[in-house]
Amino acid sequence: MRIQKKIRQKMLQENLESSPFLTDGELAVLLNVSVQTIRLDRLELGIPELRERTKQMAETAQDRLQAIASGEIIGDLIDLELGVQGISVMTITPDMVFEKSKIARGHHVFSQANSLALAVIDAQSALTGVANIKYKIPIHVGEKIVAKAEVLRKRGNKYFIWVKTRNEKQEVFRAKFIMVSLEP
Numbered sequence: 001m002r003i004q005k006k007i008r009q010k011m012l013q014e015n016l017e018s019s020p021f022l023t024d025g026e027l028a029v030l031l032n033v034s035v036q037t038i039r040l041d042r043l044e045l046g047i048p049e050l051r052e053r054t055k056q057m058a059e060t061a062q063d064r065l066q067a068i069a070s071g072e073i074i075g076d077l078i079d080l081e082l083g084v085q086g087i088s089v090m091t092i093t094p095d096m097v098f099e100k101s102k103i104a105r106g107h108h109v110f111s112q113a114n115s116l117a118l119a120v121i122d123a124q125s126a127l128t129g130v131a132n133i134k135y136k137i138p139i140h141v142g143e144k145i146v147a148k149a150e151v152l153r154k155r156g157n158k159y160f161i162w163v164k165t166r167n168e169k170q171e172v173f174r175a176k177f178i179m180v181s182l183e184p
Helices: 005-018 024-031 035-045 050-062 106-120
Strands: 076-081 085-091 126-135 144-155 158-166 171-181
Touching: 005 024, 005 035, 024 035, 076 106, 085 106, 106 126, 106 144, 106 158, 106 171, 144 171
Parallel strands: none
Antiparallel strands: 076 085, 085 144, 126 171, 144 158, 158 171
């Protein structure tokens, strides 16, 4: 059944608001239309392609950083609300995996989560006080992983942060951090 254009475009916008990394192909499947229809709808609505949307989100997020410099973020920071939440994306490259198994080395996945936890802190300088981590499934070369950090609470100079990392299908890593602000 064909969806009316205005309804389809509204659904397109809603899908991109909740999942900004959807490709035109994925949107076409979701809305049961051709990729060309999705491209025409995006153009009409002024929504840029995935690569440009990601770049715009990253530039906006980088401007908000405080406790960590933008060059110190592991992965691409694409969303940041200081003291609340943040999102970073990273693709596992051949230099990040064990040669024999092609499985990602844990320190890369941890570093993405840890640097994101530092990025969400609303303080000029901070460090990791405690990290409780769990690697849930192996991550392989070529996989894109998305880490989402959420500040659960702040007590004094301590921030309690939960970071969950997913691939396309499921959660692959999670961490609970206590980040300590070094400000008085």
